[in-house]
Amino acid sequence: MSAQYEKNGSAASILAPVLSAKAVFRRFWPIARLERRWLIVGGLLLVASAACDTAAIWMFSVITDRVLTAGNLAAFWTPAVEWVALTLISGVLVFGGQYLTARAGERFLLRLRGRVFAHVQRLSPDFFESRKHGDLVARLSADVESVEALVNSGVVQAAISLLTVVFYAAGALLLRWELALVSFAAVPAFVLVAKKSSRRVNAIAREERASHGELVAVLEEGLANITLTQTCNRQGTEEQRVHEHGARWMRAKLTLVRLSALYSPVVHLLETICVLCVIGFGAWEITQHRLTLGGLFAFAAFLGYLYPPVQALGSLTMTVAAASTGAARLIELLDTEPTVADTPRSWALRAARGELRLESVSFGYPGAARAVLRDFSLTVHPGELVALTGASGAGKTTIAKLLLRFTEPTAGVIRLDGVDIRDLTLSSLRAAVTLLPQETLIFHGTIGENIAYGRQNATREQIVAAAEAADAHEFIMGLPDGYDTVIGQRGHGVSGGQRQRIGIARAMIADAPILVLDEPTANLDASSARRIAEPLRRLAGGRTTILITHDLDLAALADRIIVLGDVQGARGPKQAVAAPRIGTKRHSRLAS
Numbered sequence: 104m105s106a107q108y109e110k111n112g113s114a115a116s117i118l119a120p121v122l123s124a125k126a127v128f129r130r131f132w133p134i135a136r137l138e139r140r141w142l143i144v145g146g147l148l149l150v151a152s153a154a155c156d157t158a159a160i161w162m163f164s165v166i167t168d169r170v171l172t173a174g175n176l177a178a179f180w181t182p183a184v185e186w187v188a189l190t191l192i193s194g195v196l197v198f199g200g201q202y203l204t205a206r207a208g209e210r211f212l213l214r215l216r217g218r219v220f221a222h223v224q225r226l227s228p229d230f231f232e233s234r235k236h237g238d239l240v241a242r243l244s245a246d247v248e249s250v251e252a253l254v255n256s257g258v259v260q261a262a263i264s265l266l267t268v269v270f271y272a273a274g275a276l277l278l279r280w281e282l283a284l285v286s287f288a289a290v291p292a293f294v295l296v297a298k299k300s301s302r303r304v305n306a307i308a309r310e311e312r313a314s315h316g317e318l319v320a321v322l323e324e325g326l327a328n329i330t331l332t333q334t335c336n337r338q339g340t341e342e343q344r345v346h347e348h349g350a351r352w353m354r355a356k357l358t359l360v361r362l363s364a365l366y367s368p369v370v371h372l373l374e375t376i377c378v379l380c381v382i383g384f385g386a387w388e389i390t391q392h393r394l395t396l397g398g399l400f401a402f403a404a405f406l407g408y409l410y411p412p413v414q415a416l417g418s419l420t421m422t423v424a425a426a427s428t429g430a431a432r433l434i435e436l437l438d439t440e441p442t443v444a445d446t447p448r449s450w451a452l453r454a455a456r457g458e459l460r461l462e463s464v465s466f467g468y469p470g471a472a473r474a475v476l477r478d479f480s481l482t483v484h485p486g487e488l489v490a491l492t493g494a495s496g497a498g499k500t501t502i503a504k505l506l507l508r509f510t511e512p513t514a515g516v517i518r519l520d521g522v523d524i525r526d527l528t529l530s531s532l533r534a535a536v537t538l539l540p541q542e543t544l545i546f547h548g549t550i551g552e553n554i555a556y557g558r559q560n561a562t563r564e565q566i567v568a569a570a571e572a573a574d575a576h577e578f579i580m581g582l583p584d585g586y587d588t589v590i591g592q593r594g595h596g597v598s599g600g601q602r603q604r605i606g607i608a609r610a611m612i613a614d615a616p617i618l619v620l621d622e623p624t625a626n627l628d629a630s631s632a633r634r635i636a637e638p639l640r641r642l643a644g645g646r647t648t649i650l651i652t653h654d655l656d657l658a659a660l661a662d663r664i665i666v667l668g669d670v671q672g673a674r675g676p677k678q679a680v681a682a683p684r685i686g687t688k689r690h691s692r693l694a695s
């Protein structure tokens with residue numbers, strides 16, 4: 104099963120392979136395990152209601168024969184009361200059946216979405232760099248629902264429609280077997296039409312799912328980059344992009360609508376031909392005195408009940424075809440393995456001293472012509488503050504990624520307290536090493552919650568203490584609701600410098616022995632940068648710290664400054680990567 108790339112060549116738009124409904128079912132049915140019991144109970148209730156409906160129609164034939172044809176009003180009341188009773192029982196059964204099956208479906212959805220999201224969260228950062236987030240959102244929402252439509256509702260609907268068809272067909276045979284056989288003649292035609300339609304639906308549904316993912320991605324990107332759009336006055340371009348992707352999705356959906364809209368009249372035509380054949384044959388039976396007019400009416404009424412479930416079965420094949428495309432997109436996601444993951448040998452580091460050693464580390468991004476790092480070695484002693492500086496593109500952020508195992512070196516070893524970090528569980532490594540990125544990531548929530556994100560179950564006292572150490576307490580208390588002030592996902596309501604100080608407080612509360620600060624002043628003006636120098640120094644106090652920076656004032660805080668060589672500069676491609684030039688300047692560390 105190999106994923107295909109779309110024609111536009113975007114690595115982010117991956118078309119999932121086509122899978123059979125059976126393969127999809129086999130993959131997801133185990134997840135429905137806990138719901139199966141309720142699904143079966145709900146299904147049985149719905150089947151029982153179909154049996155009640157069959158018996159109710161039977162009452163119609165009883166009334167026709169014993170009351171209408173015989174002209175006997177006294178015989179009317181018993182079947183009439185029975186008919187009402189059956190309708191009531193059927194109503195109660197339908198209510199219970201529909202609720203239980205819907206509940207099973209919703210719970211399945213909840214569990215499936217949770218599982219897919221948990222899997223996605225384990226994937227390595229390079230996966231997210233190569234995929235459009237909007238497409239992933241579409242997979243986690245609409246595609247998860249399409250699996251439900253197949254695995255839960257699909258199964259129940261198929262079982263109910265099938266059993267209902269069997270009930271009504273048996274009823275029809277009991278009522279008038281000759282007429283029943285005439286009416287069954289249309290079944291192969293129904294099957295043929297359904298098969299042909301579902302094959303076409305399958306092909307178009309793939310395009311529909313992919314174009315939906317693309318549209319969500321464009322919308323997501325448009326909203327995320329709204330400031331850039333407004334700054335560059337490119338609203339028109341964005342609207343055009345949304346329109347183009349929307350139009351592509353619309354075309355695919357309309358093709359699907361055309362197919363299902365065509366299916367109904369074709370099936371209706373088949374039905375009409377069939378009813379007319381039954382009436383013709385019935386009329387001949389009446390002339391032969393083998394059938395009464397009432398009997399024919401009762402049979403025609405029966406047919407009115409028999410065909411809808413047959414039709415539903417046909418429509419279901421189309422639903423299944425469309426749903427299996429969404430399911431295939433989920434499977435493609437679930438089958439993507441994280442490039443960095445724990446192994447059975449991984450063990451959890453309890454308390455790190457904080458000695459970091461990079462031994463002859465080399466690294467190149469997949470597909471890149473040149474390696475970013477080659478034979479890079481560095482030892483940072485516990486509690487030491489090392490500034491990493493150098494030309495843009497020299498590989499400073501790449502070192503940060505390697506330290507947190509967002510990616511693995513292609514050669515060499517990184518050791519924490521003498522232990523190869525590949526032998527440690529990812530969670531224990533990331534508990535020992537905290538990254539403060541260039542721009543502090545903010546969640547939609549209160550400032551207190553944003554700081555507390557650094558440590559589970561942080562108390563209010565710890566949050567305030569961290570904010571004070573990060574020089575953030577004062578500005579937080581100046582906000583309308585203090586620590587309970589809600590800030591938007593993009594840091595709405597706080598300045599760049601304040602945002603960084605929230606990040607420092609978050610790192611403070613995490614209290615990891617090792618810190619990686621990736622250009623913490625890069626997005627700040629000179630005065631804001633100066634303002635966070637002191638909290639940064641406090642944060643680094645007593646911790647092993649790697650400070651990636653171009654800011655010489657900030658670098659002056661360091662015990663050592665490592666200058667990475669310009670690996671992209673004037674060197675020819677063959678010798679593009681050399682061991683970075685390491686200059687060491689000794690600075691006296693400011694007292695904390």
Ligand SMILES: Nc1ncnc2c1ncn2[C@@H]1O[C@H](COP(=O)(O)OP(=O)(O)OP(=O)(O)O)[C@@H](O)[C@H]1O
Pocket residue numbers: 232468469471475493494495496497498499500501502671
């Ligand atoms: N995900 C990626 N895929 C491919 N190449 C990448 C990726 N990330 C970075 N690179 C390349 O690797 C090189 C080193 O990037 P890195 O971000 O580590 O540099 P840097 O020294 O931190 O630069 P800056 O000071 O500008 O932040 C660059 O040439 C960059 O283009």
